[in-house]
Amino acid sequence: MTTPATRPDPVDVLIIGAGGASGATTAKVLTEAGLRxxxxxxxxxxxxxxxxxxxxxxxxxxYLWPDPVLNPRTVRRDETQTAVLEQFSNTPHCVGGGTIHYSGWFPRATENDFRMRSLHGDVEGASLADWPFSYDDLEPYYSRIEWEFGVSGQQGANKHEGPRSRDYPCPPPPVSRYGKVFYDAMAKLGHNAFPMPQSIxxxxxxxxxxxxxxxxxxxxxxxxDGRSTTQRVFTPDALATGRYDLRTDCYVHEITTTADGRAKGAVYEDSQGRMVEQEATAVIVCCGAIESARLLLASRSAHFPDGLANNSGQLGRNATFxxxxxxxxxxxxxxTDPLYGWAGNYVNGTTFDFYETDEDRGGIAGCVIxxxxxxxxxxxxxxxxxxxxxxxxxxxxxxFNHSMKIGVLLNDLPRESNRVDLDPDVKDAWGQPAARITHTNHPNDVVIGNWQVRKNLEILDAAGAASTIPVWFEQAKGNSCHQHGTARMGNDPATSVLDKWGRAHDVPNLFVLDGSGFPTGPGVNPTLTIMANAWRCAEHLVQERVA
Amino acid sequence: MSTDRTEARSGPIADGAGQDGSGSSSTSQADWGVVHLPEEGRLFFDAHQWGVIEAAAERIIPADHDPGAKDAGVVRFIDRYLAGHVYAAADGNGFLVQTGKAAAAWAQRTQTMQERYTQGVSDIEDISDRRYGTSYIDLDPEQQDAVLVEVSGRPKPSDFVARLRAEGKLTAQGEQRSASGVDPSPAEEGGAPPSNQPVPDDALDFFPMLLLHVRQGFYADPAYGGNRDHVGWRTIGFPGPTSLGQTQRGEFSTNDYLLPELEWPYTDQ
Structure with missing residues (x-):
């Protein structure tokens, strides 16, 4: 590592990955509470x-997704293979992060998403884990985020949703023509359908x-103004406090530590190529579940030879995508009248009728469509x-105007062998090891995913499609942009990386507040849950500091 | 941090900020400058390559009662891309001038694609000469298709719409529709993969790369040089914005194609 040329004054908190869903939420909460x-x-x-x-x-x-030449990732099915370059699970690198490119699906996780282990026990080949807190603990933060972001939705329409303390702040957007076709077919088949909550x-x-x-x-x-992003909502809030110094185009090489095993700060390369070390009382990592794991694993020291906060050996494992x-x-x-699939806000109708476990499908868990x-x-x-x-x-x-699809968001089960680590050969444009993804879906994922494709074909048939075309699990080309689980929250330091407040068990002033902490990924789009949990943890950090 | 763009209007190919050291030294994507390209003329292809690609593009999206790739200016779209002009400015007025690491990465990809096209044109001409003793440009459409079939190594795609009609899945007006049915086997054709995540084009062989770029040039915003007068969009019934600037200003809407009068549960079933 190059010796840092500059060492600015230490601050209260350093957030790494400050632009995205969790980083900007954390910055808002901490700066508004008076922290620098x-x-x-x-x-x-x-x-x-x-x-x-x-x-x-x-x-x-x-234009928004990471350049694969500069930011390579490698992927392999299992440990016997050599990983190959693949643009895997893209999220934008910019202020706003994933909230910049998302279409703003903003569903809450369900009550059962927090207790999958309790519901299903030991599932062979999977590593289900309960969250160390419940839906009820997170609910107030769900509401706060929804109201900050002006989420649109139809109160009471989703009969599977957990209890809500507040209605949606905005009504749903206009229904699309393909949405109408979907709603009619779902009604015909006796299913509950409703507008996907969206941060639009x-x-x-x-x-x-x-x-x-x-x-x-x-x-x-x-x-x-229409789509709510952290670039538009939370980052301006944090900057308005006068206590937030947001430095963009700054690439972190390493989190540094003190001799007694605390986080000291981070060494980064600024936009001019200068090396800087910023020290802080606490360090919060919010880079997304792949990049956060990569940075922690790359931050080795005598105290932490296997990577920072990895005494359990669990860092990077149990990844779900x-x-x-x-x-x-x-x-x-x-x-059929034209469906105009390009009109409106990309998605329209959804249902949770297939989301909760129904063993008649041949497996556990289920998918949102x-x-x-x-x-x-x-x-x-x-x-x-x-x-x-x-x-x-x-x-x-x-x-072109007479086509639609019904998508399956695969609710994949966590496995200890599905993991992020450092590629031994491939380096990025800053000379740091690329993230290597080792991933094979659990057989349950295949059964449930293809069951859902078959169901979606039935819905399209009921909708009057002239021809239906499946895209099965085996044809899917590449994950989504969702990442979770690489630094699990839990109560036992032997089996988890973070405590229930996102604090590393091994490093008392180090936190990871993005989707890395999810013990078992919810099957829904994770952004709202990431933000709600970041707010919850950041608030706790403030309260603890005051106490 | 400034988001002002340094506009260089003095020459046809002028550098934006940060390129020659005269502007800001920032290499941030947020500060990329803008270059304005000439309406006419070639940037990468020579006249012969231009002619071959234009002729091949016209066979990939042929004119019928709607315009084809030639009318849409697809070859200009490809020529600009191969000359390193990757991103239109947000308002569609000119192209962004990349700097820093991104510029280097794109230069690498651009070079790969230039080499693929140069070799591809050469291969098309070799096959044309061997089969017909003349340039691809001078062949009749059937001969041109035969050359593309050889380049692709696969048969020419068959009439999908006619097949659905023959199977009774599409009707003439007034006929009864038969059951939709599901073909459970994965389909072979289809260009881009069935995913929201397109493959990087520089990884493609020449022919699939050409197919992808011709499609892009026919249907991309006219700011890129193709889809002239929105002929691609009009062919398929996409109303599209009048300019990227219209969308940037928030003045484009698809509300006329939605059903705002309906309320949940949106159905009478």
Whole structure:
């Protein structure tokens, strides 16, 4: 490591990965409580005016996603294989992080998501663990985040939702035409369906204007007020306190430690290539479950030869990543009005009817599903689509406005062998070891995922699709952008990395407040739960400090 | 931190901030400058390569009662990309000038793709010469298709819509629809994978790379040089914004294509 050229004055708290869902939430809570905080964000401070409805830029050319040449990751199925380069589980490196590219699905986890081990006991080949707290403990923070973010939703519509202390602040967005088709089919089949809660404003909220529903949502940065991001909501709150020093384009090489095994600060490379060491009373890591594990594992010292906060040997293990696949319906333009799959906010209808365990499906747990279009013009496609010539053009013309899909968000079970560690050979553009992902889905994932694809085909058939096309688990090409579990929270330091407040069992002033701490991933999009838990833990840190 | 963009309007290919040391020294993505490209002229292809790719693109998306790839200006879209112009400015007015590590990474990818195209054009011409004794540009459409079939190593895609009709899945008006049915076997064709996560294009062989870029050039925002006058979007019925600037200003909406009058549970069933 290069000797740091600069050592700014120590501060109360250093947040690494300050831009994203957990980092910005933590920065807001701590600075508003009076703490002096430095935030390090490896990416740039992109503003809404940097964004527009440019499909090529966002979906095909990685304007937001990490450049795979600069930020390589490697993937292998098991420990016998050599990992190969793969752009795995992308989330943007910039202020706002995952909230910049997400389409803002904002469901709460269910009560059972917090007690999967109690419900199912030992499942062979899986490492289910209960959370060290319950839905009820998190509920007040769910409400706070929902109201800060102006979440849209339909109160009482999801009959599987846990108790709520407050209604949604905004009503649901207008239903889409493909959404209407989905709702009709679900009603026909006797299922409960409702609008997915989304962090997209449908009416003015806290001085921000509602979304114009431009339709450029999934993977796009939003130039308007409409989508709530930490860039737009929590980072400005933290900066407004005058106690927040947010340093962007700063890449952390290592978390440093003191001789007595406490976190001292971090050494980072700033945007000019200068090495800086920032010290703090407490260090909070919020880089996402892959990058947080990578940074901790790379921060070795005499005190922590296997990586920081890894006395249990559990750091990096039990990773869950979700996955996304679907069933596609093509509709007859003579019989069905256009579905306009590109209109509105990417997703519309959802259901939790298949989410809780029903052993008749052949396994445990279950998946949330969502109706959506097949994508904007360039990336609209389906397996079997002719790729060139008159056949290709005819197919595009026939079905671009007469197609939809029902997606499956795979609720994958944790396994100790599914893990993040350091690749022994591949290094990133800063000379640091790449994250290596070792991952094989539990057989339950395959059974439940494909059961759900089959169910989604039935729904599309009931909806009147002319032709239905499955994309099975085996065809899915690559995870989602969700990451959890690499630094489990738990009460036992032998089997978990963090305590129930996100504090490392081994390092009393080190915290990890992103999805790394989830003992068993919820099957829903994790952002709301990540933010709610970060708020809960940050608040506890403040209270403990005062006490 | 400034988000002002340094606009260089003096020449057809001028550097933005940070390139020549005259502007900001920031290499942050937030500070990338903007370059304005000429409306006409070639940037990467020579005239012959331009002609071959333009002719091949027209066979990939042929004109019929709607315009094809040639009318859409797809070859210009590809030429700009291969010349290293990757991202349109947010308002669609010019292209971003990358700096720092990102610029180096893109230079590496761009070089790979340039080499693939140069070799690909050469292969197309070799096959044309061997089969027909002349340049691909001078072949008739059937001959051009035969060359592409050889380049791709696969048959020309068959008529998918007609197949669905023959199977009774699509109807003529007034006919009864038969059951939808499910084909459980994974399909072979389809271009991009069935995922929200497209493969990096620089990893593709020449022919799939060409297919992808032609599709992109037909359907991408016209700011990139293709989809001229929105001909691609009009072909498939996508209303699209008048410009990227319209979306950047928050003035584009799809509300006319939604059903705002309906309330949950949205169904009479």
């Amino acid at each position: 905080v430095v935030g390090l964000e490896r990416g740039p401070f992109l503003r809404p005016e940097h964004f527009s409805g440019d499909e090529i830029k966002y979906i095909n050319r990685n 404003l449908t009416r003015p909220h806290n001085g921000r204007q509602p979304s114009p529903n431009a339709g450029f949502v999934q993977q796009f940065g939003d130039p308007t 979700h996955d996304y696949f679907f069933a596609i319906g093509l509709f007859d333009r003579e019989l 969502t109706a959506s279009g097949l994508g904007p013009p360039v990336n609209w496609t389906f397996p079997g689509r002719p790729t060139w010539g008159q056949a290709a053009k005819d197919t595009d013309r026939e079905f």
